[in-house]
Amino acid sequence: MSEWSLLALALLVAVWTAAGGEQALRDLYRQCGGRVMAMAFRILRDRAEAEDVVQETFVELWRRREAYDERRASPAAWALVVARSRAIDRLRARSALMRAQEAQRQEPPPLPPAVEPVEEREERERVLRAIAELPPEQRQTVELAFYGGLSHGEIAARLDQPLGTVKTRVRLAMEKLQERLAPTAPAAGSAP
Amino acid sequence: VTCEEFQEVVSAYALGAVDREEGAACEAHLVEATHRGCEEAYRRALATVAAMAGALPRVAPGDGVWRAIEARIGTPERPVVLPPRRRSLGWVTALAAAAAVVFAALWIDQRRTASRERRAALDEIAAAHHAAAAAQQRAEADAQARAALEGELRGVRGALDAQRQVLALLGAPGSRVVSLDPQPGRTGRASAVVNLEQQRAVVVSGSLPPADGKTYQLWVIRGTAAPTPAGFLNPSDGGLLLGLIDPALLTAAPDALAVSLEPPGGSPAPTDVQLMGKLAG
Numbered sequence: 001m002s003e004w005s006l007l008a009l010a011l012l013v014a015v016w017t018a019a020g021g022e023q024a025l026r027d028l029y030r031q032c033g034g035r036v037m038a039m040a041f042r043i044l045r046d047r048a049e050a051e052d053v054v055q056e057t058f059v060e061l062w063r064r065r066e067a068y069d070e071r072r073a074s075p076a077a078w079a080l081v082v083a084r085s086r087a088i089d090r091l092r093a094r095s096a097l098m099r100a101q102e103a104q105r106q107e108p109p110p111l112p113p114a115v116e117p118v119e120e121r122e123e124r125e126r127v128l129r130a131i132a133e134l135p136p137e138q139r140q141t142v143e144l145a146f147y148g149g150l151s152h153g154e155i156a157a158r159l160d161q162p163l164g165t166v167k168t169r170v171r172l173a174m175e176k177l178q179e180r181l182a183p184t185a186p187a188a189g190s191a192p
Numbered sequence: 193v194t195c196e197e198f199q200e201v202v203s204a205y206a207l208g209a210v211d212r213e214e215g216a217a218c219e220a221h222l223v224e225a226t227h228r229g230c231e232e233a234y235r236r237a238l239a240t241v242a243a244m245a246g247a248l249p250r251v252a253p254g255d256g257v258w259r260a261i262e263a264r265i266g267t268p269e270r271p272v273v274l275p276p277r278r279r280s281l282g283w284v285t286a287l288a289a290a291a292a293v294v295f296a297a298l299w300i301d302q303r304r305t306a307s308r309e310r311r312a313a314l315d316e317i318a319a320a321h322h323a324a325a326a327a328q329q330r331a332e333a334d335a336q337a338r339a340a341l342e343g344e345l346r347g348v349r350g351a352l353d354a355q356r357q358v359l360a361l362l363g364a365p366g367s368r369v370v371s372l373d374p375q376p377g378r379t380g381r382a383s384a385v386v387n388l389e390q391q392r393a394v395v396v397s398g399s400l401p402p403a404d405g406k407t408y409q410l411w412v413i414r415g416t417a418a419p420t421p422a423g424f425l426n427p428s429d430g431g432l433l434l435g436l437i438d439p440a441l442l443t444a445a446p447d448a449l450a451v452s453l454e455p456p457g458g459s460p461a462p463t464d465v466q467l468m469g470k471l472a473g
Contacts, residue, residue: 004209010357025265029258037257042248054253055260061392062265072235077242080208088208093416120250127246145209146244152209167204174203181243 024075025062032076033058036083043087045146053090057083088149130180138173141166193221195228202230206237358394358434360383372397372451372469382425382467384437384449393437395425395451400433400466408433408466409458412441413448419462425451446471 036057040050060082061068061075068078131139144150144158156166199220205218206208222234361367366389372382382397395410408425425435437449448470452462 022265025261026258029261034252034257035248039245039252040253050251051250051253051257054257055264059262059264062261071231071237072307072438073242077239080242080245081238084245085208121193124246124249127243131244131247141208145204145207146241152204152210161427167201170204170207170209171200171220173236174207174240177244178203178240181240181246 025058025065028061028075029058029081030081035076036079040083040087043084043091043149049090050087053083053087056086060086084146091149127181130177132171133180135174138169138176141169142173142180143179145170193217195221195230197322198222199231199233202233203237203240206234206241358385358396361387361390361394364390366390368450370469370471372449372467374467375465378466380466382433382469384453384469386437386442386449386471388445391439391442393442393449395433395435395437395449397425397433397451399465400425400451403453403455406453407456407458408435409454409462410435410437410450411450411452411462411465412437412446413446413450414444414446419450419458421458422449424458 032053037050037054040053040057041047044050044053057079061079068075072078073081131142134142141155141159144155150158152163152166152170154161155161155170159166198205198218201210201214201218202324205215208215209416210218222230300381362369362385364387367385367387370384370386372395374380380397380400382395382400384393385391397408400408409450410422410424411419412422413419420441422437422441423435425433428434448468450462450469451467452459452461453464
């Protein structure tokens, strides 16, 4: 094959790849955009900020697509992990007082949920069951870390518990969840 | 960090619960060349964290979110139309195809650049409109809060020196009024008249419930720093509570002001926040 043919082929592949990448991002957004939004809203309790996080997440996934390593996470898991990280960054940027106030609230004001297919509802119920079956102190610890973005040390201070106890609770809770959720993790449906 | 040590904390690391030093050590470990199951353990932990998000019913983002993502990644509005694949290319065909693809690539690039520039210009215009609308909104909110406070002050009977001072500050150039709203489960409101040029700010409330042996403490909030004690709300004539913010705390604009209910003498950090109002934004 000549150099020109190789160049043509390379350009063709590049164009195909770019178009395919855009389509892949669109598909990923359809697949888990609603999940990303739900999680960002649960953490930030603010619709506009949650939508900003959704936007930042997918732009970041696009810009860092070369760094994506499929051995580490599925695309949906990657999107959710990035989104959670961005939401927690925003949460941490708020003042300590505002965060303390937010932590006092039991539940954020509800947003209308998207249409939920039966299999997705069943999956959600499975996750809820897995979390509900944790011993209360483990559940509380892991929820403070997951939704509040708190570190071991911050959780220990918040709950007035020894650091070692908090570390053990997080580890045990995550091991149990891993065991119960692993077969179909991560959850992902077909609509945003 | 050894593989065993990493795997001991991997779930907390994936959850983001480890402290900064521990997180850095985990990151460094992951890029090492050889592992005994660390990558698999990390993948499983990440999958579990992602699965936990499945506990929440999904919420559809607004219609504009995907369009905003497209605009930021520079995706064309319509999909790129690709030439059909050919099973084999002769030399001449390949050359022609190469030329066509090069021109197509250049054309697409030029079109994208133009499109990006147009979008950037539109974004700037939209941002300017947004800023103007926000400024207008702030001015209207300020005017409303100002009118409400003036009404509240003038509605109280009696010649009240402190209130006259508040009214004077309210009329001074550069003063703005900030509404301090109740936190969830709390009642009452307050208004703060803030004049940064004069380094003066006063908080006024006629609707907070009785402190019942406690005291209402004022707080200045900046960024992520711990709230700074800024004074107290004291009973004044006419049933009003008045409090001056410590002028030393007004050398720069605070992000927010807050009122909390504290034991007599106040607290070093707020324990029961009643009201809060943002100055920033």
